[in-house]
Amino acid sequence: MTGVLDWIDAPISGVTVREMQAFRDDRGWLVELFRRDEPDGAAPPAMGYVSLTHAGVARGPHEHRHQTDRFAFFDGHYRVFLWDARAASPTRGNRMVFSAGMSNPVLVVIPPGVVHAYRNDGDADALVTNFPDTLYAGEGKRGQVDEIRHEDMDNSPFCMDNE
Numbered sequence: 001m002t003g004v005l006d007w008i009d010a011p012i013s014g015v016t017v018r019e020m021q022a023f024r025d026d027r028g029w030l031v032e033l034f035r036r037d038e039p040d041g042a043a044p045p046a047m048g049y050v051s052l053t054h055a056g057v058a059r060g061p062h063e064h065r066h067q068t069d070r071f072a073f074f075d076g077h078y079r080v081f082l083w084d085a086r087a088a089s090p091t092r093g094n095r096m097v098f099s100a101g102m103s104n105p106v107l108v109v110i111p112p113g114v115v116h117a118y119r120n121d122g123d124a125d126a127l128v129t130n131f132p133d134t135l136y137a138g139e140g141k142r143g144q145v146d147e148i149r150h151e152d153m154d155n156s157p158f159c160m161d162n163e
Contacts (some may be wrong), residue, residue, distance in 0.1 A: 007095035012084040013094065014111035015058070016040055020074060022105065031105060033072050034131060040109045042068040045131035052127055053078075053120040060117025061158035062152040067134040069110040071118075073100035076126020079119045083158050086113040101126060115150060115158050 018040070034045065053059060053076075061081065075082065082096040100106045101122070102113040110116050119125050137145050150156045 006093065007083060008093055009097065010094040011091065012082055012094050012096055012114060013089050013091040014041070014109075014110050015082055015084075016107075016109040017096075017098070018107045018109075020072065020087075020105040020107055021073035031072075031074060031086065033107060034070060040070070040107075042070065042111065043133040044095060045068040045070060046133050046135050047068055048129060048131045050062075050127055052125050053118070054125050055120050055123050058117055058151075058160060061115050061156065061160070062117070063115040063148050063150070064112050064132075064134075064146045065148070066112050067118070067132050067146050068112060068131075070107075070131040071108045071110065072129040073108065073118070074104075074105040075128070076101045076120055076124065077103065078126065078128070079121050079160070080108060081117045081119075081158070081160050082108075082110065084113075085115055089113070093124065094141035117151070117158065117160055119160055 020031045022031050042120055078101045080100050084091045084094045086092055137143050150158045
């Protein structure tokens with residue numbers, strides 16, 4: 001797979017995209033991000049963080065060798081990109097592209113080896129949360145960072161330009 005045209009738009013093995021249900025009342029709303037009685041097939045979260053992405057800005061594409069991510073898109077207007085480049089995957093060569101955020105709040109579980117990126121296609125800054133199953137840079141931030149950054153590579157096959 002050397003270019004965008006090689007990708008097939010289809011589901012990716014091990015990736016789950018689950019609609020988040022908002023519980024609303026006169027105070028606002030609440031969304032459950034994960035529950036131990038609703039397993040998603042991944043190891044439990046080891047940490048959690050919130051990130052803000054400026055309008056028009058993309059994060060990724062990158063992948064992890066060992067880490068599973070659990071992104072919650074509930075704010076703004078994002079375009080999410082996933083590519084299956086795992087050598088042993090039955091869905092190798094598949095790509096998923098979808099909208100997420102305020103109009104489509106979803107939790108996306110991304111297993112190791114699935115390349116992922118997202119872009120804030122809205123007009124304002126927007127928030128995303130992530131609950132990965134490993135600690136960033138290990139215990140005490142003394143380990144290696146489990147990341148392969150494709151956005152820094154020339155001629156990366158993981159392209160968001162046409163979407």
